[in-house]
Amino acid sequence: MPDPAANDVVGTISLLYELALSMGQSLDLDANCDLFIRTLLTRKNLAFGAVWLKASALKNGATAEADSGSYRLVYANPRVRAREDRLPANHPLPARLGNMPFFSVAANEPGFAEAVTENGIQGGAYTVYALGDIGFLKLYSVLRRSAVSPVEVNSLRQVVAKFAVSIEGCLAHRQLARQIEERDRAEGERRTLAMVVEQMEDCVIITDAAGVFRYVNPAFERVTGYAAREVAGLTPRLLKSGRHLPEFYAALWKTVSSGRPWRDRIVNRLKNGSLATFDTIVAPARDEKGRPAGYVAVLRDVTRLMEVEQQYAHAQKMESIGRLAGGIAHDFNNTLTAVLGFGSLLLETTPEDGPDRHAVEQIVLAGERAANLTRQLLTFSRPPMPEMRVMDLNALALNATHLLRRSLGEDVEVVTLLDEHTGSVRADVSLLNQIITNLALNARDAMPRGGRLCLRTAPVELDAAFCAEHAGLAPGPHILLSVRDTGTGMTEEVRRRAFEPFFTTKRTGKGTGLGLSVVYGIVRRLGGCVELDSRPDAGTEVRIWLPRVEARGDTLPVELEEKVVGGRETILVVEDEPMVRDLATRLLRSLGYSVLEVGGGEEALSLLRRYHDRLDLVLSDVVMPRMDGVELTLQLRQERPELQVLYMSGFADDAFAERGLNLDPRRLIRKPFTKETLARKLREILDDRGSGANA
Amino acid sequence: MFLPHASVTEILSAAATLNVSPGDTLMVLVAEHNAPDLDELRNALRQTIPRFFGGIFPAVLSGARAHDEGAVILALPALEPPRVCAVSARAGPSGADLALPTADPCTAVLLADGMSPGISEFLAGVFRQLGPATHCVGGGAGVSAMVQRPCVFTAEGVFDNAAVMAFAPWRCSLGVQHGMKRLVGPIVATRTRQNIIEELNWRPALEVYKAIVERDTGQPLTAENFYDSGRAWAYPFGLVREGAEDVVRDPLAVVDHGIRCAGGVPENTALHVLKGDADHLIAAARRAGERAAAGARSRPRAALICDCVSRRMFLKGRFAEELSAVSAALRPIDHLEPEGMLTIGELSSSGESVLDFYNKTIVVGLLCDA
Incomplete structure (x- = not known):
């Protein structure tokens, strides 16, 4: 007959055995609790089990909750039964455990109601065990009608104590896992930071407190040319350029030594000897304990940026000079029109062997020289409205060099490297010719003992980065036109000012200082960009980029000279400047025309009414007080729609645009004009009347 | 319906x-x-x-x-x-x-x-x-x-x-x-793998179980006749549950020296071999x-x-x-x-x-x- 008591003991031992082995199988707190409490619930036929821990045992650091001594529910099975998940430190449950390590209380006993922190508790009994000093284990049986006997509760005491130790192990593991996670996170941040520093475009230098290099990033190596191993043991003095006074560096050290960051623009010398400008921040670095540990410097190479800024400033300056020159040129033009015109008339009537002949010739010559200067000045500031055609640049370059060969002299070898795929540009033939001529003649002057002039063309595709650094260009297909010589070259100072009008290094009388300025103005007008490279004794290269067009261009731009032809038609001259009006009248009459003259628009309209059908053409100034030439034309055409008009003006084309005037360049003659030019323009218009063309 | x-x-x-x-x-x-x-x-x-x-x-x-x-x-x-x-x-x-x-x-x-x-x-x-x-x-x-x-x-x-x-x-x-009664136990399932009992009382499960069944029936129990003879399901295991009938696990087959059951058996749990009668x-x-x-x-x-x-x-x-x-x-x-x-x-x-x-x-x- 088996002994029931012995059977009970064996049963209890086997339960304790199972419970003891169910704990500690996982270092995860929830899994550890789950294995232990599920076994308890199943074997002891319990309805609920929960683990409560002190917030302080769960904490990562000091928190208000942890400091308060409160408890948190960390495991409940079934989960849905849990009503509370936090208990204050003074809750009756832990308070009661302060007096005894475990207790059991049934529904009909005092203290039961205070123990209820779950849903749906009706009857039954709680058994509560302290889990060391970190929390407590709470079990609930719905089947019990009375408290669990002390012996039975006591039978689980040791295994619950072991469970508490296993929980401490889980918490320690969790703490360790968090520390590892935190360390990994910090490591990750450090790796990210290092990656950023390694990959950033700015140079980064870290030195020790004595200023000796401890780290330089790849950007430093790339920009300065110094490898990290080369600078080991050295200081940033290695980069000194000699461009700053000792006081500059003293201020730097004074600032960082006082714990403040230093910011300024600094010029350094690179390994290849060239200079580069850096926006620089130097800051003192401190170690984890806040002690000075060295310095960190971040250097941004702004050399190229400064060049772009200088280009922009230069462009602005050229624009201002252009405006000034354009304004002056207009007034000169009126005066020169009179000087040249009257000079020409005087020359016609002065006998070739007369005593005044030489003086008159010199007047006309000086006037022509002045007119040429003024024209160039206008071309630089506001190049004339071009007659745009699609031009094969190679054909034009060949033609131009052919024409220039004699001017260049025999001791200048002309080399043309024209890429057959160069293509065409949309431009005015005369303007392109002027570019090549000006550059070629400059090159010749730079090679007094002869040399080689190389003219090169090539198709290029410009990207956004290139265009960002070259004002005036837009990304896309372009043509590069390069004119390079082997001449004396320029100093940096000369190079910087080369495009300024009237800036010249040639002897007095040898140059006007407008050649490159005119090139600059034309290129800008054509939507391109010009750049000049030169070093003393190393020659000069001027590179021009012009927008490339797909259409096939004309190959032989030729201008034909025409004979001077007069006429018998009646012409009304409208000009507010008496000298010019007088000159125009005389020239027209000398060409055989009948001439009427007035000083303004109102008079012109009045005259028209009187000579309605007798007028063939109106030669009018554009900019006049009260009524400008275009307004006058509009009103004249109300009376005589077929009436022809030729404008004369000393203003540049842009000046018309600023006044809202849209003029056909074919119906415009520029002051100062010659008799021949005036005659040709008049015949072009008068002979074209039959075609119905009108301004 | x-x-x-x-x-x-x-x-x-x-x-x-x-x-x-x-x-x-x-x-x-x-x-x-x-x-x-x-x-x-x-x-x-x-x-x-x-x-x-x-x-x-x-x-x-x-x-x-x-x-x-x-x-x-x-x-x-x-x-x-x-x-x-x-x-x-x-x-x-x-x-x-x-x-x-x-x-x-x-x-x-x-x-x-x-x-x-x-x-x-x-x-x-x-x-x-x-x-x-x-x-x-x-x-x-x-x-x-x-x-x-x-x-x-x-x-x-x-x-x-x-x-x-x-x-x-x-x-x-x-x-x-279920109405089954405990025959032998408690025995500890000292090694299990989900629904397979590999060891009972630190010995091969089949060896322990076989001895119990053969002692009660007087008939040999082998891997071959384990299920078909009806002896195995006549002697199921009972997982101890306090205050209630044991939770039954029917042995289904022999796996190596272990016993595959119809349902999981927690490792280290105490169980009994049960026996029932029709009444x-x-x-x-x-x-x-x-x-x-x-x-x-x-x-x-x-x-x-x-x-x-x-x-x-x-x-x-x-x-x-x-x-x-x-x-x-x-x-x-x-x-x-x-x-x-x-x-x-x-x-x-x-x-x-x-x-x-x-x-x-x-x-x-x-x-x-x-």
Whole structure:
């Protein structure tokens, strides 16, 4: 007959055995609790089990909750039964455990109601065990009608104590896992930071407190040319350029030594000897304990940026000079029109062997020289409205060099490297010719003992980065036109000012200082960009980029000279400047025309009414007080729609645009004009009347 | 409703007579003999009934009779469409993260692949989430040959290693009994692997078990005759549960020197080898019916019996007596005709205690109005 008591003991031992082995199988707190409490619930036929821990045992650091001594529910099975998940430190449950390590209380006993922190508790009994000093284990049986006997509760005491130790192990593991996670996170941040520093475009230098290099990033190596191993043991003095006074560096050290960051623009010398400008921040670095540990410097190479800024400033300056020159040129033009015109008339009537002949010739010559200067000045500031055609640049370059060969002299070898795929540009033939001529003649002057002039063309595709650094260009297909010589070259100072009008290094009388300025103005007008490279004794290269067009261009731009032809038609001259009006009248009459003259628009309209059908053409100034030439034309055409008009003006084309005037360049003659030019323009218009063309 | 023939057509026409509303769920229990193709049945049901679930079982029960052929269908009001949950074959809880409804009242009818090794862990996870307020009743699906195959279904598909669940806003009164008695024990399952006991008392499990069974029967027990001779399922294991009957685990087969059971056996748990007799088992079935009847507090709508297939094997010709005993116990209540199935393991949360997987047990669930 088996002994029931012995059977009970064996049963209890086997339960304790199972419970003891169910704990500690996982270092995860929830899994550890789950294995232990599920076994308890199943074997002891319990309805609920929960683990409560002190917030302080769960904490990562000091928190208000942890400091308060409160408890948190960390495991409940079934989960849905849990009503509370936090208990204050003074809750009756832990308070009661302060007096005894475990207790059991049934529904009909005092203290039961205070123990209820779950849903749906009706009857039954709680058994509560302290889990060391970190929390407590709470079990609930719905089947019990009375408290669990002390012996039975006591039978689980040791295994619950072991469970508490296993929980401490889980918490320690969790703490360790968090520390590892935190360390990994910090490591990750450090790796990210290092990656950023390694990959950033700015140079980064870290030195020790004595200023000796401890780290330089790849950007430093790339920009300065110094490898990290080369600078080991050295200081940033290695980069000194000699461009700053000792006081500059003293201020730097004074600032960082006082714990403040230093910011300024600094010029350094690179390994290849060239200079580069850096926006620089130097800051003192401190170690984890806040002690000075060295310095960190971040250097941004702004050399190229400064060049772009200088280009922009230069462009602005050229624009201002252009405006000034354009304004002056207009007034000169009126005066020169009179000087040249009257000079020409005087020359016609002065006998070739007369005593005044030489003086008159010199007047006309000086006037022509002045007119040429003024024209160039206008071309630089506001190049004339071009007659745009699609031009094969190679054909034009060949033609131009052919024409220039004699001017260049025999001791200048002309080399043309024209890429057959160069293509065409949309431009005015005369303007392109002027570019090549000006550059070629400059090159010749730079090679007094002869040399080689190389003219090169090539198709290029410009990207956004290139265009960002070259004002005036837009990304896309372009043509590069390069004119390079082997001449004396320029100093940096000369190079910087080369495009300024009237800036010249040639002897007095040898140059006007407008050649490159005119090139600059034309290129800008054509939507391109010009750049000049030169070093003393190393020659000069001027590179021009012009927008490339797909259409096939004309190959032989030729201008034909025409004979001077007069006429018998009646012409009304409208000009507010008496000298010019007088000159125009005389020239027209000398060409055989009948001439009427007035000083303004109102008079012109009045005259028209009187000579309605007798007028063939109106030669009018554009900019006049009260009524400008275009307004006058509009009103004249109300009376005589077929009436022809030729404008004369000393203003540049842009000046018309600023006044809202849209003029056909074919119906415009520029002051100062010659008799021949005036005659040709008049015949072009008068002979074209039959075609119905009108301004 | 019992259908003597479980063709797709008959199930569909019978379902039509139940007037299943769109908010209801149709439960379909199919007996394995002449059973329709479950995928075909599922596709056909999808055409007319949006919510359904079911499984294939060794037999279906109607009143006091077990039918190897036929089907039982039952319309349940539903809190939500039936769920399909994977029952992981790996160790560890697999049902703890399910977002299950927690209504009051709520009864979960649960059909699971009875051959799935992870079923005990799955149910532990479900219980931790649902708690005792939701009563669970159901059983393991499968076929009497005890080979695993897709055996449970919903509109979504036919599955193995899965459980299908329907939640009804009903109360459930449960009776759970088996009637087996302890023969030898306690013995400690010193090494287990889910549903395989590898060691008992630190010795090869088969060696220990064989000695016990052979001593009691006087007949040899080998790996070959382990299941077919009926000796193994006559001597199941009982997992100790304080204040209640042991939870039975039927031995099914020999695996190396271990024993594969119908349901998980926790490592280091104490168990007994049980033995039963027909009278005790039939008496237990009656008690299960009586307890379910006694617990009913409102009008019963259905009586669901989940009776272990191994009980029929054990009781043989007297199995009908067991069903009669249950029917008799329930008859005072609205003359309900109990219906259900023979199961490969039974599922029940038996009142306030944990949801567990049983073998050789009869579960009687009275599904009552809220």
